[in-house]
Amino acid sequence: MAISVGIVGYGNLGRSAGRLVAAAPDMELVGIFSRRSGLDTAAPQFRVTEIAEHVGAVDVLLLCMGSATDIPEQAPELARLFCTVDTYDNHRDIPRHRAAMDEAARAGGTVSIVSTGWDPGLFSLNRTLSSGILPGAPQHTFWGPGLSQGHSDALRRIEGVESAVQYTIPHPEAVGAAQRGEAGGLSGTQAHLRQCWVVADQADHERIEREIRAMPDYFVGYQVEVHFIGAETFGRDHSGMPHGGRVITAGTLGGPAGESQHTVEFSLQLGRNPDFTAAVQVAYARAAARLAAGGASGAFTVLEVAPYLLSPTPLDELIARDV
């Protein structure tokens, strides 16, 4: 029987998730729940305020809402009513979020899988797996080459900026050093270059570049490139949302004649960030439905979910095909 999936939120992530659920042979899209009406979707649409009426008709709810305020404020209430999967990405706050979702899900007898996506998400899973196998080995996460939404927003808040994007690019030498196990205490600031593409009036270029370079947290301390371009070039070359990154764990194991050196690397090259993030979230929706069907309740991180639960292929076939 198909898994019935509802989606809350209709930004980039919710749109991608809607397309993927509609295309998944083992899922059925119940509809999109939003604060707004008149969404440009062929799927059924409902007001999120009326979501409680859909209890029983939705196996899993994908929470495609913002991490800044929407998830902390609204997710536990939804977890009390529905199995949920979110992509909450405020790393430092994930233990608190998991605890809040766990309490709500246990109270409701539901399953919540929290902080899926790729980082947090697949990268988290890989960090745990690799450091479980090579305990104490130096581990480095690189982000990009890819578009940083937060840094692009920061650029656009500068006076006179008409359009802007920021790409985060890992230094190739830093990646190489991490692969050889020689990156030691390398920081994220040293490991990444921040490349800005900005549309603005020529008269403002000098001031804007100065303001970018002086922005604490976002740009100070980083190697920064600022490129001013025309609106047409910007529209043509910078409207995609590519991203990616890698987790590199490189360490030694005691061998018969001294130590042997080992490198584990997990890398992603994503043509469009929200499509891939949604694809991970949709796979974990499958896991949430199966965990709930098996009688589980409470919150789970990706570290707590067995890999086969993500696949639409039955376990016996997976064992014959993949193992």
Added chain:
Amino acid sequence: MAISVGIVGYGNLGRSAGRLVAAAPDMELVGIFSRRSGLDTAAPQFRVTEIAEHVGAVDVLLLCMGSATDIPEQAPELARLFCTVDTYDNHRDIPRHRAAMDEAARAGGTVSIVSTGWDPGLFSLNRTLSSGILPGAPQHTFWGPGLSQGHSDALRRIEGVESAVQYTIPHPEAVGAAQRGEAGGLSGTQAHLRQCWVVADQADHERIEREIRAMPDYFVGYQVEVHFIGAETFGRDHSGMPHGGRVITAGTLGGPAGESQHTVEFSLQLGRNPDFTAAVQVAYARAAARLAAGGASGAFTVLEVAPYLLSPTPLDELIARDV
């Protein structure tokens, strides 16, 4: 409390496992069980025929025995008495092996984790995970650059060969095509080069090379390089056991303006194959002990084990650190 670990078998894998268990802060090495006596180890050693006397003193038994005959013949009997972790690597036979171990482990109330290591093992896990997220996407596994034990053995069986090793090397163009999602129906034969280093009397070189190239399954159909070298060079340059490989999954997801392209890659560079294989096996010993402590019994593949169970770090710390 430390996990008590016993090891059956004292070849390359058993030796590596012994060193790793002895070094693990959360484990205690009970001893090595072997058919032979007088092993060159500081650890306690016992005859494998007397292993039943150690029930109760061993939490997990690492089966470091050969996949050809030892595992199929002896593993189920051991699984009836002890929790076990093996690295059984006969891919086509894994469903049968898992079923045999499942029956034995259920009868004994124990946990058996089967076919750990890296392929099968971490590569299996990655194949399932990536194809669960990108369903239907082309997936390619590359092995090497690395020493193939089976192919090296085949070379050494040729008359007149004094010493020989065979390295499996993936074609860089094939790897690139797989990363771009353009490798289509590429076969393993097309994707890999087989490089042989052989010590033999000069008078035999021509015949030996002819015999190598004519060996079905092992070399026919592959691009093969044969290099004859002296015994001294061989000893200096070819006594290591490097290996590695990668699983590449590249596919598309429906985006708003057509499809977006995504590549997931998991890669390993291993300085010494048995050390890393043993490190994976030891991490799954941790998982086996925890599953058993939680009341589970039966056989599990790596696909069925939640990632956090491999780590010596408590779940709460992992969530705060890795997610």
